[in-house]
Amino acid sequence: MLEGIVRESIGKKSAKALKRDGYLIANIYAKGLENVNAAFKTNEFIKFVRDKENLAFDIKVGANTYKVVVEEYQKHPVTNMITHVDLRVVLDDLVSKYYIPVKVTGIAKGLKNKGVLVQSKRRLPVQCAGKDLPNAFVLDVTELDTGDSILVRDIQIPQNVTMLESASVAVVGVLTAK
Secondary structure (H helix, E strand, O other), X not given: OEEEEEOOOOOHHHHHHXXXXXXXXXXXXXXXXXXEEEEEEHHHHHHHHHHOOOOOEXXXXXXXXXXXXXXXXXEOOOOOXXXXXXXXXXXXXXXXXXXXXXXXXXXXXXXOOOEEEXXXXXXXXXXXXXXXXXXXXXXXXXXXXXXXXXXXXXXXXXXXXXXXXXXXXXXXXXXXXX
């Protein structure tokens, strides 16, 4: 479990001091829950998020434990280091909007025919309760030839999950190289 600290003051000066000490500034929020201003060790946070198996993960801030998803993050324009992250608490019974990652597996047939694999959607918006939250949409592209694509309507969607993207949008495809 990832552990963080509660930020006492939320001013610019204290945020700079925390960043200088190697902390990542975070906001934790949910509907009907008071916002929590927190900070995590930057390297620990990045390692934990990279190695996590589920989309939602547990964190401990102060005396409270939350199950959260990464809603949004901000990077420094020059150094490309993460400077801020928004974490949304996953409530099991509350229906909410989430962005689910799309993972591609396999090697497309069209790559042998001088095609290029293009993934146009990295995350897809869905609406569901926290207990029904899928971890990812895994798409097998081995049967795709040049000119073929996988649309949103071709994706297997779990029960109690509503896709918010249009059914005719291409998620991944193989284009002919020029």
